[in-house]
Amino acid sequence: MLARVANNLYWFGRYIERAEHLSRYLNIQYFSALDTSSDLQRDLALKSIINMVGLEGDVASYDFEEDILVAVAMDEHNNASIKSCMHFARENARGARDLISIEVWNAINKFYRFIHDYPEDFYKTKGLYDFTNTTIENCAIIKYRVESTMLHDEIWAFVKMGFHIERAIQINRILISKFTDIDRIDDMKVSQSVASFQLGTLLKSAEGLDMYHREYSIMPKRKEALEFMVLNARFPRSISYNVTALQQYLLLVGLSKETKKNSIEWSIGRMSERLKYQTVEEFEKEPLVFLNETLAYLNDLNDLLNKEYLNY
């Protein structure tokens, strides 16, 4: 497989996964704050959305709430918006069009048309739920088609690596964003229920609240939520789960039997093992330090992958 095309496939995977997480985050944050009476919660939600997407400026730099919602989802001049993600996902898929299945391509293209033609005015006033929810569903369809219609070979493995590294990164960003919110709340000395509410939206943002309940049978608590999202080996959205998955797909792609020191295989093997034996007690006091380190690690991993496989 061409290195350039491997790069296209990897980024196709990353952008699809990114579009899904951004949509879900926007959806969950926005709607969870709607029925709270406190302005604080609503303000936090918007702030949190801006942080997560990586928009420039803060809440005050937007005249209207709708402007933030448009910037995040539909602004094609903002490369971080959901619309732009989908544009880049499709461009990358197009660059590898001859290698992905027609079913995958059709799913991407149909979804692209949906986003492309979505009326902005409708979105601003009535369409936010529909837009984000349809996006999440279409991402699921695309991923299912990747799974069920493509050969499970190295071409597929690059798409899968894109999914998993992006998911690990997005979960990491969500955690950073939410724990920053929670720290703010702690500083403000408001009631504990506000913090618990934030943990609930955190878990929902990873579609993990019901599975969290099954795992712990308690309301969301800081330590358990952190453990669940970072270390749980059976929850497909935990960071640990995704790092282990990345390791597997890398094995499928990698040719050499031995793992050289400082190679990407070596690096990810170490990280995967480390996360398996880490305990939440080791970082629950200062989760942001741990999370920022992990995020930096994941970005380095991306660089290593570039260097060893995608550099053309």
Next chain:
Amino acid sequence: MNENILRSYDIERHLLDEVFEHGGDIRKPYQRLFEYFNKYSAEDFKRVNEATKLSFLMQGITFATYAENPKGTERIFPFDLMPRVITAKEWERLEEGLIQRNVAINLFLKDIYNDKKILRDKVVPAELIFSSANYNKYMVDFEPPGGVYNHISGTDLIKHSDGNFYVLEDNVRCPSGVSYVLSNRDALKKALSVLFKELKVGTVFDYPAALATCMHSVAPDGVDAATCAVLTPGIYNSAYYEHSFLAQSMGLELVEGRDLFVDKGFLYMKTIYGKKKLDVLYRRIDDEFLDPMVFNPNSMLGVPGLMDVYRQGNVSLINAPGTGASDDKAVYSYMPEIIKYYLGEDAILQNVHTYQCEKPAEMDHVLNHIEELVVKPVDQSGGYGIFVGNCASKTECDEMRAKIKSDPREYVAQPIMNLSSHSTYIDETSQFEPRHVDLRTFTLMGKDYQFVLKGGLTRVALKRGSLIVNSSQGGGAKDTWVAEV
């Protein structure tokens, strides 16, 4: 006429309508189709038409323009649901003629780049070839692998009012459009499934396999299992859909110039595991951009050193560089002589009579009868620069005369051929109207291998009365059926 989509069909009596006789009767090959279409109400037909268009959009079978929006505005190629029918018997003769013509073109190319016999024998004037911008000096004294130059030929035909097909032009550089034949067929099969069975329509889906066979047959000497690839300028090229479609349907890599490099006389592609040798390259970029070391030095699309590898016989290029020397419109007029010279046969397919402006007597005729002629620059493609005498103002005619006088080699002229017309669904009026059509055929030639795609791409000039069918200038397409009717 009835009250639906064919309600006020207006037969232009001075032209050949392929569907209707002059008196308004349906021609025999179209009787079953007519019966079928006639059952549609205007409203139902509109719905089917919209659904078909939408399916092209959803599959991304589009071309993009970047003028209005930097991220691209996408459009579909207009596609007409009424197919064009060519009877199996009529087709047999066309196929024979296409092979004859393209075999002769291949022999001609081999000759003008090597022995130059036809030029020495003065059958074709030497200066006509040597003055051509498309005569490629890097091809002199060299024979490509398998002895094939024009692996893929797109011969454009028109049906004249006498009922015969004529050759309008040869395209042996990078003829495009074949993917639309296949995707149009796919769409039409869904819309008209009943008819396909009844009329025994010949398949077009054997094209990718035939092209792959053709590519393998011209692999460099000593290569057993050739690695083949399709070279594209990239996703922003308007024909990218076709490039990816062909690569995918043949199971080949779709490469860009930046994926390739030359090392010690061989061509390689950069893969995730390092370099891999390439043996046959179906390039969809023009000669000029192939190799910045010998052609356009600013080309970012090609591969430095590629021509060197080619001349060493270590890679096969499809089509060979320099084929443009045989398909310009001045050489075209010599095709009957060229066929006679190499094959000793009369041309099966007739040319449209062509006046060479560089011959003084013919130029005089052109200048005096310019209102009745079509004037074409010899080396332009895509329908650009075409002058149609009966549509031009007096000033425009005078301007054209001046251009011809200043550069006679640059122009040829042909009588205004009455391109046949065909019933075509027009969105604006929600009914069928006659529109001019031509036919692009596709002929493949490998080493000891020939193939003609059954039917081809029927191109439609969607503007009423227009003769220009190119998609870049408002043309659409029809599915073409070679059918036993």
